[in-house]
Amino acid sequence: MHLKTPIIALLLLSTITNIGQSAIIVTDEETSGYIGQSVSILEDPTNSITFEEVLKMDFPTIPKLEVPNLGVSNSTYWIKFKVVNNTTQNELLIDLEQSSLDEISFYESKLIYHLTDRTIISERPVDNQNYVLPIKLEPGQSSVYFLAIKSGDQIQIPIVLGTRYKIQHRLAKKDMYFGFYTGIMFAIILTAILIFIKTKDKNYFLYVGYIAIVLLTQANFQGYTLRYVWPSFPEIERYSVYILSALAGITGSLFIMNYVGAKKNAKWSMKFFYTIFSIYPFVVLPVFFGFFNFSYNVLQLIATFSAFVVLYISWYCWRKGVQQSGNLLVAWGIFMIGIVLFVLKDFGIVPYNVLTYNTMTIGSALEGILLSFGLADKINILKKEKEQAQKREIEALRVNEKELESRVVTRTIELEKAEQKATKAYQELVVSQKQLVESEKLAGLGQMTAGIAHELNNPINFVSSNVGPLQRDVQDIIQILDEFAGLPPDTNSQEWKEVRLKYDKMQIPFVKKEIEMLLKGIEEGSQRTAEIVRGMRIFARADKDTLVPANINDCINSTLVVMKSVLKNQVTLERSIDMNIPTLECYPGKLNQAIVNLVSNAVQATKMNRKKIEDRVVEVKSYHTDDSLFISIKDNGPGISDDILDKIFDPFFTTKQVGEGTGLGLSIAMGIAEEHGGRIEVITEIGKGSEFIIHLPRKQKFGSRTAA
Numbered sequence: 147m148h149l150k151t152p153i154i155a156l157l158l159l160s161t162i163t164n165i166g167q168s169a170i171i172v173t174d175e176e177t178s179g180y181i182g183q184s185v186s187i188l189e190d191p192t193n194s195i196t197f198e199e200v201l202k203m204d205f206p207t208i209p210k211l212e213v214p215n216l217g218v219s220n221s222t223y224w225i226k227f228k229v230v231n232n233t234t235q236n237e238l239l240i241d242l243e244q245s246s247l248d249e250i251s252f253y254e255s256k257l258i259y260h261l262t263d264r265t266i267i268s269e270r271p272v273d274n275q276n277y278v279l280p281i282k283l284e285p286g287q288s289s290v291y292f293l294a295i296k297s298g299d300q301i302q303i304p305i306v307l308g309t310r311y312k313i314q315h316r317l318a319k320k321d322m323y324f325g326f327y328t329g330i331m332f333a334i335i336l337t338a339i340l341i342f343i344k345t346k347d348k349n350y351f352l353y354v355g356y357i358a359i360v361l362l363t364q365a366n367f368q369g370y371t372l373r374y375v376w377p378s379f380p381e382i383e384r385y386s387v388y389i390l391s392a393l394a395g396i397t398g399s400l401f402i403m404n405y406v407g408a409k410k411n412a413k414w415s416m417k418f419f420y421t422i423f424s425i426y427p428f429v430v431l432p433v434f435f436g437f438f439n440f441s442y443n444v445l446q447l448i449a450t451f452s453a454f455v456v457l458y459i460s461w462y463c464w465r466k467g468v469q470q471s472g473n474l475l476v477a478w479g480i481f482m483i484g485i486v487l488f489v490l491k492d493f494g495i496v497p498y499n500v501l502t503y504n505t506m507t508i509g510s511a512l513e514g515i516l517l518s519f520g521l522a523d524k525i526n527i528l529k530k531e532k533e534q535a536q537k538r539e540i541e542a543l544r545v546n547e548k549e550l551e552s553r554v555v556t557r558t559i560e561l562e563k564a565e566q567k568a569t570k571a572y573q574e575l576v577v578s579q580k581q582l583v584e585s586e587k588l589a590g591l592g593q594m595t596a597g598i599a600h601e602l603n604n605p606i607n608f609v610s611s612n613v614g615p616l617q618r619d620v621q622d623i624i625q626i627l628d629e630f631a632g633l634p635p636d637t638n639s640q641e642w643k644e645v646r647l648k649y650d651k652m653q654i655p656f657v658k659k660e661i662e663m664l665l666k667g668i669e670e671g672s673q674r675t676a677e678i679v680r681g682m683r684i685f686a687r688a689d690k691d692t693l694v695p696a697n698i699n700d701c702i703n704s705t706l707v708v709m710k711s712v713l714k715n716q717v718t719l720e721r722s723i724d725m726n727i728p729t730l731e732c733y734p735g736k737l738n739q740a741i742v743n744l745v746s747n748a749v750q751a752t753k754m755n756r757k758k759i760e761d762r763v764v765e766v767k768s769y770h771t772d773d774s775l776f777i778s779i780k781d782n783g784p785g786i787s788d789d790i791l792d793k794i795f796d797p798f799f800t801t802k803q804v805g806e807g808t809g810l811g812l813s814i815a816m817g818i819a820e821e822h823g824g825r826i827e828v829i830t831e832i833g834k835g836s837e838f839i840i841h842l843p844r845k846q847k848f849g850s851r852t853a854a
Contacts, residue, residue: 275369298438484509751783
């Protein structure tokens with residue numbers, strides 16, 4: 147009976163007075179407060195207006211509320227606002243507190259961020275269930291920004307700007323408040339579980355299920371399920387709000403029906419409860435066919451109507467003398483007030499603020515506490531019943547004690563055998579995984595070894611093919627020199643003439659040029675061999691399993707040297723190296739392996755769209771910022787479709803034909819990046835190619851240690 151809402155809004159002071167669409171001034175001391183009165187809004191009911199068209203259009207609506215309420219709509223809403231940075235920081239954070247929005251796009255002069263409710267938390271600019279967006283804006287400067295939003299349920303726009311410290315402090319306070327609520331609900335649940343274990347009263351069992359669903363639903367409304375329960379499965383979040391709302395209604399009805407003894411004390415109400423049980427699945431079903439707005443509105447109406455009906459049932463049973471119905475009457479009355487205020491907020495009848503946003507959360511906590519007191523009244527009665535039952539159980543236990551002991555021993559033996567089998571299976575799985583990873587490494591090493599042999603063979607051929615002619619020319623020259631040395635002093639002798647004739651026939655000037663060319667060929671072959679050996683020496687640091695200072699340019703260059711044969715006659719390689727890049731404490735060999743895997747994948751990608759060899763391009767570059775170093779491998783292949791983008795780093799996932807790959811290349815590369823405290827970012831566009839960027843933080847968190 148609860149419906150999805152934005153994240154908890156904290157009531158902080160605003161730094162400006164909003165009159166019309168004024169600029170939003172952000173200072174170091176405070177956040178901006180909600181900026182609704184400083185924005186202008188444009189509705190796009192066609193969902194087809196582009197950003198270039200928006201720049202030329204007027205924004206007709208300037209809201210009167212600090213948190214504009216746009217209702218439930220299928221339209222796209224464009225929000226325009228101007229920010230003035232009066233802080234000492236060159237970065238601000240925008241906190242859009244409604245985590246339930248389906249899709250947002252943030253623009254300045256171009257698209258900066260595009261996020262959806264299916265973007266996992268770890269891939270967002272800031273790890274939070276809210277849409278928290280960093281913007282770069284120098285102190286004293288201002289800029290105009292555009293935000294395009296779309297949602298399948300209630301659209302409210304609680305936006306706050308501030309420095310990173312202020313926004314993160316605000317988010318931390320919100321987490322703390324919800325932590326208090328969670329602690330209260332967990333205490334209630336654990337207490338009810340303990341009482342249920344002792345009493346076996348069905349009411350406590352139903353109460354535990356109801357309170358647990360209420361807690362999970364409230365966490366879902368505020369985005370904490372996306373953040374902590376299923377962070378890697380955001381698609382669940384889109385549907386869970388409707389499913390959890392229905393479950394809350396069903397479990398709540400079951401609990402109340404048993405709590406007041408509806409079958410006995412208000413038999414007529416059973417029709418209502420049975421209707422609730424049957425109608426909720428049909429209300430949730432349209433969600434799976436894309437009718438989010440319809441289900442949201444119907445759930446809102448059912449929640450409000452059910453609250454009043456349950457209140458009346460409680461009052462009716464209390465008038466009939468059911469004492470514990472009085473507790474339900476008070477508890478549900480408080481909760482109903484929270485639901486009504488919450489729904490009125492969604493419909494824009496009451497303003498959006500800290501109180502109206504949290505009424506349902508606060509009401510559910512108070513309801514849980516009061517219902518706990520009501521259930522406690524039954525303990526004395528149940529205690530007597532329990533004592534009698536225990537006497538009977540003791541007699542039964544004495545009779546069955548030996549049999550139970552035998553069963554325990556038998557079961558223990560079975561569990562030990564099962565544990566041994568599970569341990570053995572796990573060990574075999576670990577060994578198999580290691581073997582697969584090693585096979586992936588050896589496969590890559592085999593390809594590079596063949597390439598290195600091929601590359602070394604070319605310069606060595608320079609030397610071997612030039613040595614023979616060089617020896618012949620040198621022997622001829624030595625022979626002439628020996629004959630000159632044996633001539634008599636008389637230079638007019640016949641011997642002199644013969645030697646001179648032989649000298650002319652040998653064409654000594656040509657022989658000298660040929661010797662120079664042969665020596666140059668030998669020198670060039672030696673230099674190329676030395677270059678390959680130097681690259682191999684750098685690449686060979688793969689056997690180092692401790693952190694060492696290294697230049698990632700050396701990793702890139704050495705890797706490309708040993709992969710030269712893989713790249714030759716397959717792609718055009720473009721290399722862009724940041725010559726000023728600093729050294730990094732890293733595992734150089736592992737970085738080499740990650741680069742090999744990514745370059746190999748890029749080469750394979752360029753072949754997939756059947757381009758000519760001269761049109762295939764792989765670009766490898768390095769660059770850095772104050773905080774991080776980056777290695778980028780970009781290809782002009784077909785790109786990666788959305789349906790497999792979330793799976794490409796999963797072990798054993800591959801789109802290649804059977805026998806062409808193990809599906810471990812990207813998984814290993816991601817593992818190496820994470821081992822360095824970094825990550826791999828994927829930028830892809832269908833038909834234009836993909837870019838894999840290795841992010842490496844300059845300050846490693848783990849310090850000097852041995853690689854795993």
